[in-house]
Amino acid sequence: MARRRRADPVRGAAALADHVDSRRRLSRAPCSGIDFPNAATELRILSTIFIRLIRTIVAPLLFATLVVGIAGARQPQTGRAHGRSRRSSTSRSSRRWRCSSDGRRSRISRAGVGITLPPPPPGEQTAAPAAADVAGHRPARLPGEHREGGGRRRGAAGRRLQRDLRRGARHAARSTTQAARHVRRERSPRRCSSSRTS
């Protein structure tokens, strides 16, 4: 294959102009940039409009793409239902779920509370929930509603909870400022306060 010939700009331009001129004479079609350079210069407004349209559309398109991508990536299966009751409310993973940002958000927004779905029409196959989920299921608590009976916990979490409760009581008996500090610490949003206070 021959080496690429570096085109002499002037010669190339002249050749191209001749070529275009001959073709134009053949076709007798108006060629605005060559035939009417002054009028073609006025067409700049159209290209400016087009570029500004694109600049208008880029920002919302980018934003919408980011929003949809993030929303789809955070909840792969439950994009619409905002995290259905997918965990039993007493397990360890349930606490992790409630303490996560999604759980906190759904506790604030209370998405799904009070929804009663009509029973499916007979004959339609529905996915039955697992037996363990049904056994461990409790109705959704509203924010501020307390767990009945303190919610017995096992293991390190239970010991920590008992210790915190003991300390809270002792502090309340000893000094109000310390108790207030303790309560403040308990209510700090980084911790899952609803599972500790009972």
Next chain:
Amino acid sequence: MFKFTNIVMLFAPIGVGAAIAYTVGHLGIGILVNLVEAARDDVRSA
């Protein structure tokens, strides 16, 4: 949103044609030489 995108896409040939016409009218047909050369090289190498 999508309707607006559609409008922009429909306007694209007019805008691009206007941009080419303005460029050619302003700087002459020689400005397209490099473009034609590149396109020819692409066609040859393909």
